[in-house]
Amino acid sequence: MCNEYQLILPFDDVIETFNRTGDRLVFPGGMPNFGPMASIRIGDRAPIIALGSDGAELIVAPWAWKSPQGRPVFNFRSDDRSFANSNRCLIPADGFFEFTDAEPGQKRKTKWRFAVAGEPVFWIAGLIKDGAFAMLTTEPGPDIAPYHDRQIVLLKLDAALDWLALRKPEAELLRALPEGGLTVEKVFPEAA
Numbered sequence: 001m002c003n004e005y006q007l008i009l010p011f012d013d014v015i016e017t018f019n020r021t022g023d024r025l026v027f028p029g030g031m032p033n034f035g036p037m038a039s040i041r042i043g044d045r046a047p048i049i050a051l052g053s054d055g056a057e058l059i060v061a062p063w064a065w066k067s068p069q070g071r072p073v074f075n076f077r078s079d080d081r082s083f084a085n086s087n088r089c090l091i092p093a094d095g096f097f098e099f100t101d102a103e104p105g106q107k108r109k110t111k112w113r114f115a116v117a118g119e120p121v122f123w124i125a126g127l128i129k130d131g132a133f134a135m136l137t138t139e140p141g142p143d144i145a146p147y148h149d150r151q152i153v154l155l156k157l158d159a160a161l162d163w164l165a166l167r168k169p170e171a172e173l174l175r176a177l178p179e180g181g182l183t184v185e186k187v188f189p190e191a192a
Contacts, residue, residue, distance in 0.1 A: 023056050
């Protein structure tokens with residue numbers, strides 16, 4: 001399951017992409033100061049977009065809240081659930097990683113980078129709880145199935161406000177992209 005993603009594009013590109021939805025981002029705590037993030041892992045603080053009193057706002061929050069047992073909740077199943085009464089968010093990303101068994105002669109798992117085909121940035125559907133966020137998951141689509149038995153919910157750019165304001169049925173939003181919707185490249189081990 002996704003436990004690492006990236007956002008290395010300049011954040012001005014993320015803001016511009018969101019503003020093309022017809023809404024404008026606001027910054028309740030002022031514009032956050034961060035640079036490219038090549039590896040965002042569980043517990044790291046990262047930018048997310050949520051609905052606030054003045055509209056869509058960009059905030060920075062930690063990835064994963066604590067379960068009652070004290071374990072981090074970083075992925076959350078979306079299957080057959082309603083999120084109408086939840087605090088929904090968008091997690092901007094330009095890549096995410098999955099891992100498979102180590103190749104012969106390697107000790108570390110094989111690392112794969114995925115991105116939405118033809119999009120420099122995309123949204124991951126998320127939830128906010130206790131001031132932290134988690135990514136929603138669904139059944140794997142054809143591009144992920146060879147690598148993992150679940151996948152995070154990826155939203156096309158025009159679905160940003162549909163998820164935040166829940167303007168479309170959840171079943172229409174919280175599903176895998178069709179075949180060819182993702183690109184994949186092996187990150188580790190590097191090709192010889």
